[in-house]
Amino acid sequence: MENTSNKSKRSPEEFFTRFFEAEDCAQILHSFKRLVNLLGIKSENSREFYQSLKGKLQTWKCKSLWELLDNRANHKDYDRGTTCEHLQVLVIGAGPIGLRTAIEMALLGAQVVVVEKRTSFARNNVLHLWPFLIDDFRSLGAKRFYGKFCSGAINHISIRRLQSILLKTALIFGVKVFTGVTFNEVVEPASEDEGWKCHVTPENHPINEYEIDVVIGADGKKNVLPGFAQIEMRGSLAIGITVNFVNHYTEPEVNVEEISGIAYQFNPAFFDKLYQQKGIKLENIVYYKDETHYFVMTAAKASLLERGVLKKDYVKDSAQLLADDNVNRDELMRYVIDTVHYATRGQLDTFEFKITDRGQPDVAVFDFTSIKKAENSARIRERKGSKLLIGLVGDSLLEPFWPTGSGCARGVLSALDAAWMVRSFAQDKPPLQILSERENIYRLLSGTSNENLHKNHAAYSINPCTRYKTVPHRKLDEVSARV
Numbered sequence: 001m002e003n004t005s006n007k008s009k010r011s012p013e014e015f016f017t018r019f020f021e022a023e024d025c026a027q028i029l030h031s032f033k034r035l036v037n038l039l040g041i042k043s044e045n046s047r048e049f050y051q052s053l054k055g056k057l058q059t060w061k062c063k064s065l066w067e068l069l070d071n072r073a074n075h076k077d078y079d080r081g082t083t084c085e086h087l088q089v090l091v092i093g094a095g096p097i098g099l100r101t102a103i104e105m106a107l108l109g110a111q112v113v114v115v116e117k118r119t120s121f122a123r124n125n126v127l128h129l130w131p132f133l134i135d136d137f138r139s140l141g142a143k144r145f146y147g148k149f150c151s152g153a154i155n156h157i158s159i160r161r162l163q164s165i166l167l168k169t170a171l172i173f174g175v176k177v178f179t180g181v182t183f184n185e186v187v188e189p190a191s192e193d194e195g196w197k198c199h200v201t202p203e204n205h206p207i208n209e210y211e212i213d214v215v216i217g218a219d220g221k222k223n224v225l226p227g228f229a230q231i232e233m234r235g236s237l238a239i240g241i242t243v244n245f246v247n248h249y250t251e252p253e254v255n256v257e258e259i260s261g262i263a264y265q266f267n268p269a270f271f272d273k274l275y276q277q278k279g280i281k282l283e284n285i286v287y288y289k290d291e292t293h294y295f296v297m298t299a300a301k302a303s304l305l306e307r308g309v310l311k312k313d314y315v316k317d318s319a320q321l322l323a324d325d326n327v328n329r330d331e332l333m334r335y336v337i338d339t340v341h342y343a344t345r346g347q348l349d350t351f352e353f354k355i356t357d358r359g360q361p362d363v364a365v366f367d368f369t370s371i372k373k374a375e376n377s378a379r380i381r382e383r384k385g386s387k388l389l390i391g392l393v394g395d396s397l398l399e400p401f402w403p404t405g406s407g408c409a410r411g412v413l414s415a416l417d418a419a420w421m422v423r424s425f426a427q428d429k430p431p432l433q434i435l436s437e438r439e440n441i442y443r444l445l446s447g448t449s450n451e452n453l454h455k456n457h458a459a460y461s462i463n464p465c466t467r468y469k470t471v472p473h474r475k476l477d478e479v480s481a482r483v
Helices: 004-009 014-019 025-037 047-055 060-073 076-079 097-108 132-141 159-172 250-255 268-278 301-306 329-343 407-426 432-443 475-483
Strands: 088-092 109-116 126-128 154-156 176-179 182-187 197-201 216-217 230-234 237-248 259-263 281-291 292-299 363-367 370-374 379-382 387-392
Touching: 014 060, 014 088, 025 176, 047 060, 047 076, 060 159, 076 132, 088 097, 097 109, 097 159, 097 216, 097 407, 126 159, 126 176, 126 216, 126 281, 132 407, 154 159, 154 197, 182 268, 230 407, 237 329, 268 281, 292 301, 292 329, 292 379, 329 363, 370 407, 379 407, 387 407, 387 432, 407 432, 432 475
Parallel strands: 088 109, 088 216, 109 176, 216 387
Antiparallel strands: 126 154, 182 197, 230 370, 237 292, 237 363, 259 281, 281 292, 379 387
16 A cells, blocks of 8 residues: 555655546546645636646646647637636536537636546547647647657547547646536526526536536537537438457557558449458448557448348338347457458458447447538527527537548537637627627538648637638528527
8 A cells, every 4th residue: 555655745746747647537637636736726717727737837848838838828819818717618528529629718718617427538439630630739738648649650549548638738727627427407597696507417516506608518419408400411321330459569560551541432342352252341441550450431231231240121210220139249240350351451360359338349330321410509598687608519519421530620620619609709799790600600610621721720720710711601680599
């Protein structure tokens, strides 16, 4: 057992190193809490918190990080963190986009709380990074916290690794993060002397007593915030498969070439040969080598039935087709092993499935026939003289179409757009003007690609004009119903 006297002798720099090197969500939160307690930082103001933390930690490692983060925090659009210092912001969800949104709100000076129903970061899947994201994440300390950041042939990062990086940056900027907390609903003011609140579980959690000015939904496609109608974009049946194998970092594994994306229409011979040899018919496949060997592919229903992965064919019911009780998981695992062995030309020949937090091999089959997006991105409600700005970001706003690798990029763009909206809200601009501007920007998102963004990534900020080449304009009365 660790000696208590040795604990007390540890320096703040040692605790900071523990925080710096922590990888698990619980470890990060615990080590940071101990660091803050040791330093005696009491400030509730995010800007003052960050300045106090900087002042008390002055090793070369700390200074290197402060210099990087200061360069971001000092951007003119944040107005030195004064514009939103009177706002209380609640972010629902501590995924990459929720945390990225929280960081922007804190840089604007808002007091930010993030609630996350999970207690750990367990998603192994890997995100493709558009070029601007590399600059964005580096400016927030990604390379400092994770030296291997974007050091491979293809730019990508695992979801849980990105969450860990952004969680550390959010905490440094004064964001409060609570895990094991489920958001239930917003609560209207009971009188003109009170503001908006929220209801969360556990019932005795102090967040239930917080007054809030802004709520941002970043909890994925199962968004819990009411008042956001969904538009469904449905195509022909599309079945995706994801799988994560353990990466042991052996020499043979290091030498396996990644696959940035192969599609049938561009290389039919590759897929025809796979079908002839294994009875597996795919439309495309991607392989990223990260902390796991991550593969994602689109499979033809006929080959899944032929190989026994799907037990029965449900022609008119895709939900029943891919329901757990209609999927033979043993055959699914054989299907992906045969696919991976072929796609890597036998270079990857050891197949140890990564185990999920539920104790199951990390292989999944899913339906992406239907992609949904919110009809609108924001609302402003007013009761008893108190306004509440409600917005969506990430998958809550627009579900990604995985073959394009657009999910993370569009999610971060939506976080920056939301921050610009909150800035306008803090400046007390008319509600219709705020919503009109936000919806104008949102109209661009589903069609945004790396090619139609500005190329000067270093100039990107929360101001949409620094990122989008063209910003449309709509009449204010088109959004009046959303106030």
